Amino acid sequence: MDAQQIIKAESDYVLHTYNRPPVVFTQGKGLRLYDSEGREYLDFTAGIAVTALGHSDTEWVTAVAQQAAHLTHVSNLYHSAPQAELAQKLVENSFADKVYFCNSGAEANEAALKFARKYAKREIGNQRLEIRDSTKISDLQSPISQPPISKSKIIAFTGGFHGRTVGALSVTWKEKYRTPFQPLLPGVQFAEFNNLASAEAAIDDDACAVIVEPVQGEGGVHPATPEFLQGLRALCDAHDALLIFDEVQCGLGRTGHLWAYQAYGVEPDMMTLAKPLAGGLPIGATLLRQKVADVIQPGDHGSTFAAGPLVCAAANVVFNRVNRPEFLAQVTQNGAYLQHRLKTLESEKMTAVRGRGLLVAADLTVEAAPVIAKARENGLLVISAGENTLRLAPALTVSREEIDTAVAILETCLD
Ligand SMILES: Cc1ncc(COP(=O)(O)O)c(C=O)c1O
Numbered sequence: 001m002d003a004q005q006i007i008k009a010e011s012d013y014v015l016h017t018y019n020r021p022p023v024v025f026t027q028g029k030g031l032r033l034y035d036s037e038g039r040e041y042l043d044f045t046a047g048i049a050v051t052a053l054g055h056s057d058t059e060w061v062t063a064v065a066q067q068a069a070h071l072t073h074v075s076n077l078y079h080s081a082p083q084a085e086l087a088q089k090l091v092e093n094s095f096a097d098k099v100y101f102c103n104s105g106a107e108a109n110e111a112a113l114k115f116a117r118k119y120a121k122r123e124i125g126n127q128r129l130e131i132r133d134s135t136k137i138s139d140l141q142s143p144i145s146q147p148p149i150s151k152s153k154i155i156a157f158t159g160g161f162h163g164r165t166v167g168a169l170s171v172t173w174k175e176k177y178r179t180p181f182q183p184l185l186p187g188v189q190f191a192e193f194n195n196l197a198s199a200e201a202a203i204d205d206d207a208c209a210v211i212v213e214p215v216q217g218e219g220g221v222h223p224a225t226p227e228f229l230q231g232l233r234a235l236c237d238a239h240d241a242l243l244i245f246d247e248v249q250c251g252l253g254r255t256g257h258l259w260a261y262q263a264y265g266v267e268p269d270m271m272t273l274a275k276p277l278a279g280g281l282p283i284g285a286t287l288l289r290q291k292v293a294d295v296i297q298p299g300d301h302g303s304t305f306a307a308g309p310l311v312c313a314a315a316n317v318v319f320n321r322v323n324r325p326e327f328l329a330q331v332t333q334n335g336a337y338l339q340h341r342l343k344t345l346e347s348e349k350m351t352a353v354r355g356r357g358l359l360v361a362a363d364l365t366v367e368a369a370p371v372i373a374k375a376r377e378n379g380l381l382v383i384s385a386g387e388n389t390l391r392l393a394p395a396l397t398v399s400r401e402e403i404d405t406a407v408a409i410l411e412t413c414l415d
Helices: 003-013 058-070 081-092 105-124 137-141 166-170 175-181 196-202 226-239 309-322 325-343 368-377 400-413
Strands: 025-029 032-035 040-043 098-102 153-157 188-191 207-212 242-246 270-273 284-288 350-356 359-364 389-392
Touching: 040 400, 058 309, 081 098, 081 284, 081 309, 098 105, 105 166, 105 207, 105 242, 105 270, 105 284, 153 196, 166 175, 188 196, 196 226, 207 226, 226 242, 309 325, 325 350, 325 359, 325 400, 368 389, 368 400
Parallel strands: 153 188, 153 207, 207 242, 242 270
Antiparallel strands: 025 032, 032 040, 098 284, 270 284, 350 359, 359 389
16 A cells, blocks of 8 residues: 555544544654655654654564564463563562553553552441442441541542543543543542642542642643642542552653652652553553552453563563663753753744653644644654643653754744
8 A cells, every 4th residue: 555545544444533644654763753755754752752762672673573473462361471570670660569560551540540449448448438339228228327438539630631541531631532421430529730729628538549640741741849749648648548640651761760750759659651661562550559459359450461471571671771870861861951952942932841851842822733744844753732832752762963953843843
C-alpha cells in the first residue's frame, strides 16, 4: 500500500478516535522519524513520552529480538524471568513493596482505584459499610446505630488526566472527555490542583483515595508545589486515605529524577507507571506498599497480556539505562537547556515556558494546532497540552544539537 492507500484504509476501517495528519511513518532511529516519502522529522513527542531511549535503540532492539526468539508470552498463570527481574528493580528502587503489572496507564490507574476500594473496605469493617454497597438482605434489614460511611470517595484534581477507561475517566478532569459517557464511577470529588484548602475541604474520613499527578502532563505541564503534595500526604494520613501518584507521564526519568515524587520528599501509597517503561511496547504498572498488597488476593485483579517476557525484556533495558545518575543528570541539564532556548522565543505569541526535566510546555496566545502543523511541515514533531499550549517531550536521549535544531524550526513557525 502507498501512503494514500494507507490513509484511505485507516479512514475506511479504523474507528475515528484520533485526528491524524496525512503522514505515514515507516522508520525511526534515535530522535529521527522517516515517512513513506523519505522525509525526515525530528521527533519531540517520543510517541507521547513513550520512546524514552529514542527509536530503534540498538540495545533495546537486540533484547527484544533475542527475547522474541526465545519466548514472547506465557500469560500470568506462569512464572517468567524478565517479569521477576523488572519487578525487583521497580521495588528496590522506589517506595514500593510490590508491583502489579498491566498494559497501559489507564489500566494502572484502574488497578490503583480498585486496590484503594478494597483496602478501605477492610479498614472500616463490615458493620459500617454503606447500605448501598450491601448485597446481603440481612445487612439491609439490620438497624444502623451510626451514619454509615462508604469509605469509597476518591478525590481527584482540576486539570488531571488519568486515562480513558471508565474508572480512570471518572477521575479525569476534562468535562469534554467525561460527559458523553456519564454516569461514570460514583463517589469522585474534584478539588483544585495546587490548592490545599480545596483539597482539605474534600478529603474526609469517607475518602479512600486521593489521585494526583506530581507533574500534570495533558493538563498543560503543571508541576505540583511541594506544599501541595506534602499537604496531601498529611491529609491522607489523617483520614486513612491512600495517596496515589500517577507518574504515567512524569515518571521514570522524564523529570530528571527516577520518579517525579523524589523531588518533593513525599512518598505515595501507590504509584502508577506506563508510557516509557518498556520504551515503546505496551506496559503498565501499579506500585504499592505492603499494607495495600496485604488485602489483595489471587483473583482480585488480573490481565492476560500484562508484563509478558517480551515486554519485560524491553523494560529491563530501559530501566537499566535510565536508572543511572549520569543519565538522569543529563535529562536535568538538557531539560534546563531546552527551557532556556525556548525562553529566547518568548514573545507576543509565546508567553510562558515551563516544565520539569524533558517535559516542557510553552503557552501560546494563538491556537497550538496550526503551529504544530507548520512545525511538522518543517520537519519537527511536537504535540499540544490544551488548546493553546505546546508540549515537548523528546526521547530522554535527546542531544543539545537536536534541541537547537528543534528550537530553530519552532522559531520559523511563530513568525
Ligand atoms: C498522567 C497520565 N495518566 C494516565 C494516562 C493514560 O495512559 P494510557 O494512554 O496508556 O492509558 C496518561 C496518558 O496520557 C497520562 O498522561
